[in-house]
Amino acid sequence: xxxxxxxxxxxxxxxxxxxxxxxxxxxxxxxxxxxxxxxxxxxxxxxxxxxxxxxxxxxxxxxxxxxxxxxxxxxxxxxxxxxxxxxxxxxxxxxxxxxxxxxxxxxxxxxxxxxxxxxxxxxxxxxxxxxxxxxxxxxxxxxxxxxxxxxxxxxxxxxxxxxxxxxxxxxxxxxxxxxxxxxxxxxxxxxxxxxxxxxxxxxxxxxxxxxxxxxxxxxxxxxxxxxxxxxxxxxxxxxxxxxxxxxxxxxxxxxxxxxxxxxxxxxxxxxxxxxxxxxxxxxxxxxxxxxxxxxxxxxxxxxxxxxxxxxxxxxxxxxxxxxxxxxxxxxxxxxxxxxxxxxxxxxxxxxxxxxxxxxxxxxxxxxxxxxxxxxxxxxxx
Ligand SMILES: Cc1cc2nc3c(=O)[nH]c(=O)nc-3n(C[C@H](O)[C@H](O)[C@H](O)COP(=O)(O)OP(=O)(O)OC[C@H]3O[C@@H](n4cnc5c(N)ncnc54)[C@H](O)[C@@H]3O)c2cc1C
Numbered sequence: 276x277x278x279x280x281x282x283x284x285x286x287x288x289x290x291x292x293x294x295x296x297x298x299x300x301x302x303x304x305x306x307x308x309x310x311x312x313x314x315x316x317x318x319x320x321x322x323x324x325x326x327x328x329x330x331x332x333x334x335x336x337x338x339x340x341x342x343x344x345x346x347x348x349x350x351x352x353x354x355x356x357x358x359x360x361x362x363x364x365x366x367x368x369x370x371x372x373x374x375x376x377x378x379x380x381x382x383x384x385x386x387x388x389x390x391x392x393x394x395x396x397x398x399x400x401x402x403x404x405x406x407x408x409x410x411x412x413x414x415x416x417x418x419x420x421x422x423x424x425x426x427x428x429x430x431x432x433x434x435x436x437x438x439x440x441x442x443x444x445x446x447x448x449x450x451x452x453x454x455x456x457x458x459x460x461x462x463x464x465x466x467x468x469x470x471x472x473x474x475x476x477x478x479x480x481x482x483x484x485x486x487x488x489x490x491x492x493x494x495x496x497x498x499x500x501x502x503x504x505x506x507x508x509x510x511x512x513x514x515x516x517x518x519x520x521x522x523x524x525x526x527x528x529x530x531x532x533x534x535x536x537x538x539x540x541x542x543x544x545x546x547x548x549x550x551x552x553x554x555x556x557x558x559x560x561x562x563x564x565x566x567x568x569x570x571x572x573x574x575x576x577x578x579x580x581x582x583x584x585x586x587x588x589x590x591x592x593x594x595x596x597x598x599x600x601x602x603x604x605x606x607x608x609x610x611x612x613x614x615x616x617x618x619x620x621x622x623x624x625x626x627x628x629x630x631x632x633x634x635x636x637x638x639x640x641x642x643x644x645x646x647x648x649x650x651x652x653x654x655x656x
Pocket of ligand 1: 548557
């Protein structure tokens, strides 16, 4: 089997690993426009205390990655100067570059040599392939080659966000909400290495416009963000890496394959960063794709519909939860009128998925805190 993979991000690298593991005679060519040791962004967070989702299918890769992860067991919300901890929500994080380097190492063990620094504009490079894996992220050239065939649909959320790092290691995944003269701001910050944290700043459209960020150069708006979150940063500076203001794109595709071209990861779907699942979803897509190939003895035409039918219901559920969560953030300025504990309850119930009993079971200390503040846990947020 000849396999072409576009993109050596988490999805592309992991596809090369699993395909070579399960089809050792497969010939793989994989390209990425970036150098091997460069990436945008900082850390990525996984919505589990560990890589349980990988462990069952691929313990070797889980063993390689896990020692490099930062983990914690609660989320903290800081609002009106008070921090409320929601216990029992396990998260782990790793630097994006670190994750890619580890996946590169594992791919090399299978003899995969990605071709870096190579932007693919002409897809005929894959003409001799039996299978073409579109792991080329949100702006996928492969998806763009047949938007209607894939049934692409995309819209953007209203809030603006900008992804920074900082050398202050935050203790836990914390979200800090601040009211300013411009309007309301929120920072999602968490440690992804012993000496480094992600610091993602978010604001609504009104605050973005009032602050005039659209007309500013990056150092200017970085300084304003540092001032807004001065107490949280405690003197630390924000670190820039392609830190531009963006609106989160919500992407879906009705058809996950077109001919022998198949979408995985961000080329296929996005899941709002507030549920920390983009990288995990990308890697799980690849697990499902390679499992379908295996179940069909490498018959690509049979495997692609199987991949879609088995994986899509799971992805749809998660993406719906991500969108519901994103919608809560779209109105976060309004939620900030609540006192810190009511605000925290509104946050935890934002996906309408958790009953009072479930919250008590998952986060007993938080539930006791709500009751101590006279808040009815059963009442809808
Ligand atoms: C602000 C923000 C925060 C996020 N936070 C988290 C988080 O906390 N946790 C989490 O799990 N996920 C997070 N994500 C999402 C996560 O980064 C993505 O879901 C994940 O990277 C998807 O992996 P991928 O391999 O599908 O795509 P990508 O990581 O986008 O990789 C695509 C690769 O394809 C290459 N490529 C594209 N086109 C071409 C071309 N024509 N030629 C050659 N190479 C090409 C690119 O260089 C890139 O390396 C976040 C995303 C954003 C924007």
